[in-house]
Amino acid sequence: MPPRIDAAARGRNVGIVEWTAWFDAPEYEFARQVLQRGVATIYFVAFLSSLNQFPALLGERGLLPVPAFLARSSRLRRPTLFSWRYSDRLLRAVCWGGMAIAAAIVLGLPQLGPPWVPMLAFLALWLLYMSIVNVGQTFYGFGWEMLLLEAGFIVAFLGSNQTPPPRTILILLAWLVFRLEFGAGMIKIRGGREWRDLTALYYHHETQPMPGPLSRQAHLLPKAWHRMEVLGNHFAQLVVPFFLFAPQPLASVAAGIIIVTQLWLVASGNFAWLNWMAILLAFAAVSDPVAHALVPAIPLDWRPAAGTATETAAAGAAGAAGSQAPAAWLVVVLVATVLLVVLSYRPVENLFSHYQLMNAAFNRWQLGNTYGAFGTVTKQRIEIAVEGTLAAEPDDAADWREYGFRGKPGEVRRIPRQWAPYHLRLDWLMWFLPLRTVHEQWFYAFLAKLLEADRPTLRLLRHDPFDGARPRWVRASSYLYRFATRKEFRATGQRWLRMVLDESIPPLSLPPDG
Numbered sequence: 001m002p003p004r005i006d007a008a009a010r011g012r013n014v015g016i017v018e019w020t021a022w023f024d025a026p027e028y029e030f031a032r033q034v035l036q037r038g039v040a041t042i043y044f045v046a047f048l049s050s051l052n053q054f055p056a057l058l059g060e061r062g063l064l065p066v067p068a069f070l071a072r073s074s075r076l077r078r079p080t081l082f083s084w085r086y087s088d089r090l091l092r093a094v095c096w097g098g099m100a101i102a103a104a105i106v107l108g109l110p111q112l113g114p115p116w117v118p119m120l121a122f123l124a125l126w127l128l129y130m131s132i133v134n135v136g137q138t139f140y141g142f143g144w145e146m147l148l149l150e151a152g153f154i155v156a157f158l159g160s161n162q163t164p165p166p167r168t169i170l171i172l173l174a175w176l177v178f179r180l181e182f183g184a185g186m187i188k189i190r191g192g193r194e195w196r197d198l199t200a201l202y203y204h205h206e207t208q209p210m211p212g213p214l215s216r217q218a219h220l221l222p223k224a225w226h227r228m229e230v231l232g233n234h235f236a237q238l239v240v241p242f243f244l245f246a247p248q249p250l251a252s253v254a255a256g257i258i259i260v261t262q263l264w265l266v267a268s269g270n271f272a273w274l275n276w277m278a279i280l281l282a283f284a285a286v287s288d289p290v291a292h293a294l295v296p297a298i299p300l301d302w303r304p305a306a307g308t309a310t311e312t313a314a315a316g317a318a319g320a321a322g323s324q325a326p327a328a329w330l331v332v333v334l335v336a337t338v339l340l341v342v343l344s345y346r347p348v349e350n351l352f353s354h355y356q357l358m359n360a361a362f363n364r365w366q367l368g369n370t371y372g373a374f375g376t377v378t379k380q381r382i383e384i385a386v387e388g389t390l391a392a393e394p395d396d397a398a399d400w401r402e403y404g405f406r407g408k409p410g411e412v413r414r415i416p417r418q419w420a421p422y423h424l425r426l427d428w429l430m431w432f433l434p435l436r437t438v439h440e441q442w443f444y445a446f447l448a449k450l451l452e453a454d455r456p457t458l459r460l461l462r463h464d465p466f467d468g469a470r471p472r473w474v475r476a477s478s479y480l481y482r483f484a485t486r487k488e489f490r491a492t493g494q495r496w497l498r499m500v501l502d503e504s505i506p507p508l509s510l511p512p513d514g
Contacts, residue, residue, distance in 0.1 A: 062456075078366075115162065123153070129148065178244060183350075183370055184373050192376035220486065272423035273421035384476050388401055405462055412498055474507070474508055475503060478502050
């Protein structure tokens with residue numbers, strides 16, 4: 001016999017259900033699964049990238065050692081676990097810990113518990129990775145670092161399988177996509193003329209930081225296609241984001257357009273996890289009915305199986321879908337919502353400013369950031385090649401051999417690899433050298449490490465021409481690179497054609513006692 005339910009209790013339950021009805025979004029369960037597991041996957045990749053590269057770049061004996069950085073910055077404004085002490089062992093522990101937590105979320109383990117468990121897991125990822133970013137200096141000065149941090153913080157409040165996805169958090173994730181896309185679009189309109197006269201893609205596939213295996217084919221497409229690419233980009237970044245907040249199915253259509261355009265960027269280049277994050281975050285606007293209509297294998301009803309009569313009654317007499325979120329959890333979500341709405345003031349102000357900032361954080365926790373990329377497009381590709389020799393004298397008769405990098409162009413016959421979402425930090429910084437100056441502190445430290453045949457540094461490279469031996473001299477030379485036409489490729493087998501420009505840094509050697 002089912003238990004009797006007191007009328008007053010029934011009324012209270014109905015009132016609670018009615019009060020929370022708008023905040024619950026059970027029709028976005030597929031979006032939550034994609035967001036939680038997808039963002040956790042990117043965190044796993046980010047920690048793996050740091051585990052493999054941070055010690056050589058920024059470790060105790062790195063190019064820009066963190067201990068020296070902390071000693072110079074006695075009052076570091078941004079929080080980091082390393083403000084008390086840095087060691088390579090602690091850095092590796094942070095990376096392994098972050099990878100373990102991220103892997104658990106990808107497997108869906110924290111989501112099986114109450115909503116506090118995935119929240120604490122994501123906040124741990126946010127704090128651990130922020131500790132790395134805040135001491136990463138120029139090697140972590142990329143917009144997608146703060147994007148990952150902000151996304152991880154917001155996704156922390158999506159709850160678990162026991163509660164419906166909170167609607168306010170989904171809206172805030174759509175707002176993050178809006179800032180990412182619309183901010184990038186405004187940067188372009190206010191930036192170089194090539195975005196306004198539709199010629200930017202005449203150059204970008206060739207001059208982007210790290211081309212992928214299809215970049216040359218994309219570059220060789222007709223100019224009419226490149227103009228259509230720019231128009232499509234403007235539409236996807238300046239018009240479509242507004243429809244993320246429209247009723248369904250318009251919001252899902254807007255998300256789909258963003259996903260498709262980002263997939264083209266994934267296919268035609270290597271931008272670490274920037275495009276993958278945009279794709280994942282766009283799912284915040286995709287409802288279960290739309291996802292099911294497109295892919296019938298996606299369940300339309302994610303609700304747990306019905307429990308006992310007592311559990312059914314406790315769920316609320318109004319027949320709410322799934323389990324109702326605890327009142328305390330709703331309070332936590334509302335507090336996080338209010339905080340993020342308040343922090344959105346500066347990004348909104350920046351979006352409509354004539355002096356729009358690109359990839360800027362307005363607070364020490366890197367929440368409520370502004371985003372944007374490639375306000376101008378470089379017209380020529382200049383590469384810095386690093387060469388060494390075993391000769392006693394660095395003259396023209398010396399046998400100069402070139403070091404091979406993993407991602408940046410070097411050997412002219414080599415097909416560029418697809419690296420994204422993995423982030424090759426050294427290769428990216430090499431792209432910036434000719435745009436700024438080769439006389440960077442980290443670059444001279446890098447050349448010194450090559451003279452020492454430093455093993456951690458050499459492991460960052462694809463090819464060491466001296467097989468671990470110490471060169472006597474190293475130098476840096478500038479080359480002008482361009483993609484070979486189809487005719488040139490058939491004649492030479494080269495995917496790149498290059499021409500030497502100058503010797504950017506003359507031959508250097510270690511002191512006699514070095």
